[in-house]
Amino acid sequence: MIFLFLGGFLLGLCMQRWDLHKRIALNTLIAVGNQPTRQIGGFMLATALIGMGVSNTATAIMMLPIGLSVITMLTQKGDEAEHERFATALLLGIAYAASIGGISTLIGTPPNALLAAYLREHHDVHVGFGQWMMIGIPVATCMLLFVWWWLTRGGFKLEGDSQTMLKKELGKLGTWSPGEKRIALVFGLAALAWVTQPLISNFVSAVDDTLIAMVAALSLFLIPGKRDGDKRVFLMDWDTANKVPWGILLLFGGGLSLAGAITATGLAEWIGEGLQGVGALHLILIIGAVTLTINVLTEVTSNTATAAAFIPLVGAMAVSQGIPPELLAIPATIAASCAFMMPVATPPNALGSVDVSARAALPREISPG
Structure with missing residues (x-):
């Protein structure tokens, strides 16, 4: 990729x-x-x-x-x-x-x-x-x-x-x-x-x-x-x-490595277990909470860094709730690119x-x- x-x-x-x-x-x-x-x-x-x-x-x-x-x-x-x-x-x-x-x-x-x-x-x-x-x-x-x-x-x-x-x-x-x-x-x-x-x-x-x-x-x-x-x-x-902005490609590779480490170390499973209570919420509310959180963070951090850090966590949360990971990961990804309020975003x-x-x-x- x-x-x-x-x-x-x-x-x-x-x-x-x-x-x-x-x-x-x-x-x-x-x-x-x-x-x-x-x-x-x-x-x-x-x-x-x-x-x-x-x-x-x-x-x-x-x-x-x-x-x-x-x-x-x-x-x-x-x-x-x-x-x-x-x-x-x-x-x-x-x-x-x-x-x-x-x-x-x-x-x-x-x-x-x-x-x-x-x-x-x-x-x-x-x-x-x-x-x-x-x-x-x-x-x-x-x-x-x-x-x-x-x-x-x-x-x-x-x-x-x-x-x-x-x-x-x-x-x-x-x-x-x-x-x-x-x-x-x-x-x-x-x-x-x-x-x-x-x-x-x-x-x-x-x-x-x-x-x-x-x-x-x-x-x-x-x-x-x-x-x-x-x-x-x-x-x-x-x-x-x-x-070519080689720094972005390095950040991209680092994000994939981070995702692999989160899965390999069991952190994804641990996060999923810690979020069991989220399952009581309606899917729309879960998506809304995820996108709002990422949208706020991406106003003060790079959209690539935000996505690299949160996509694996969102995927782990989705799996723990029995939700297809793409249902949460896609809105989260789009939200990371919606930084319109702050000049530094x-x-x-x-x-x-x-x-x-x-x-x-x-x-x-x-x-x-």
Whole structure:
């Protein structure tokens, strides 16, 4: 499962190297039009789509400067208080959408892949890429729509025009380069293979999500993206690959080791016995208590560290109550990625809060979160 995430990181970095993610974002923003609430929705949609395959932090780093440019274009005339309200909604919408988009896929954020690895290794429950998307995409869509409605309720009265700036930025990218077309093809084929993996495995049993990710990632080093004189420039080089967040992969491996130690030492069984009284509660109340606890903790700790520590404990509690472990572990995993209130909760929140606090009071972030 670590190699699945490594492959996802390499695909995301390759998209960034060839500016494919920027082209996707700008085309989405131009398509939604100039109306302020639709602009915020377009930014959130583009951010979430990119966040499905690119790290949440990198997505926010790319989208926030574009958002600031749009704010400048739309707030040149009119009421200053209305300008601040729009700026806060747009910047926080980008920060929140970066985290929400990561919920959609197994490679979108580390807790998702950590859950899949834990369930497979300790409970023989297989959660594939396509299976997770059947859960993640509906959840992320509902969350995205609610956050958009919450941030834009009441509308905005602005007079500026951002379409000219967006079209100018898109024009700077020029026509689709061979590199962009080829990474789009590789990413599209990988996504198709992930979704159809259960069918493919009926014919070739060795094919799983990890193999698909690594084949796609390795192909990036073999497919040329352009020619620089007589020299071929490949889609991926080692300088770009070195930007992989190796620390997250180490934390990921440590989380799996922690889960194995909790099971091997009997701690999981001991915790399960200590929670026998929880069985008297209704399943909905148990899920609510678990998700609330993790949601509070993830506001002040990394979502990966929170998931690594609590997924094995939640799994042990589920087994002790005769509940399928995935019924508690999946809500717990999603809750670990729902850190929207505190600026320190996630890197996108921190990045967004810097821009928000530069224009308005910091409580403007805490309230929507």
